Amino acid sequence: MFRQIVYTSQASEPVSESDCEEILQQSRANNVRDGVTGFLLSLPNGTFVQTLEGPPDGISNVLERIREDDRHTSLTVILDHTIPARDFPDWRMGYRAVRRDDLRTIPEFRNLGDSDFAENFDSGAIAISIMKSLYDANR
Numbered sequence: 001m002f003r004q005i006v007y008t009s010q011a012s013e014p015v016s017e018s019d020c021e022e023i024l025q026q027s028r029a030n031n032v033r034d035g036v037t038g039f040l041l042s043l044p045n046g047t048f049v050q051t052l053e054g055p056p057d058g059i060s061n062v063l064e065r066i067r068e069d070d071r072h073t074s075l076t077v078i079l080d081h082t083i084p085a086r087d088f089p090d091w092r093m094g095y096r097a098v099r100r101d102d103l104r105t106i107p108e109f110r111n112l113g114d115s116d117f118a119e120n121f122d123s124g125a126i127a128i129s130i131m132k133s134l135y136d137a138n139r
């Protein structure tokens, strides 16, 4: 069994592609050590939504590191449960920078409507289903 969590947070400053590259490089190096896989979305308004899954101890370690990171604030765990198998089994942190255009052209986003886009991620289950379809499309 694995622990899976979804959290949202707010970037402290506007995030560039190179900021995200750095976060991903750190994640990929560290998460392997903790047995943690997952997916990170960055939304146009500066919201991050991340799924993390793995052994309970590994998740605690990663979450502790991420909570202390001053590149983001207001970290809120919106889903925390046990799963029988990983949704994101590859040894990499999946990633997608969501652009405003995506909200119109990608079906999963279109259904959310774009006015209160970040608020729609209050449901961790919706966030995971969107991440899974992006993850599967990129395999």
Ligand SMILES: Cc1cc2nc3c(=O)[nH]c(=O)nc-3n(C[C@H](O)[C@H](O)[C@H](O)COP(=O)(O)O)c2cc1C
Residues within 6 Å of the ligand: 009, 023, 026, 027, 028, 030, 031, 040, 048, 050, 052, 062, 065, 066, 067, 068, 069, 071, 072, 093
């Ligand atoms: C939105 C966001 C997501 C992050 N995700 C991860 C992650 O999945 N794994 C990880 O190890 N670090 C992640 N980080 C970076 C950590 O907060 C921390 O900076 C890093 O783990 C420190 O690595 P180091 O000790 O190797 O320097 C994330 C940071 C942000 C802002």
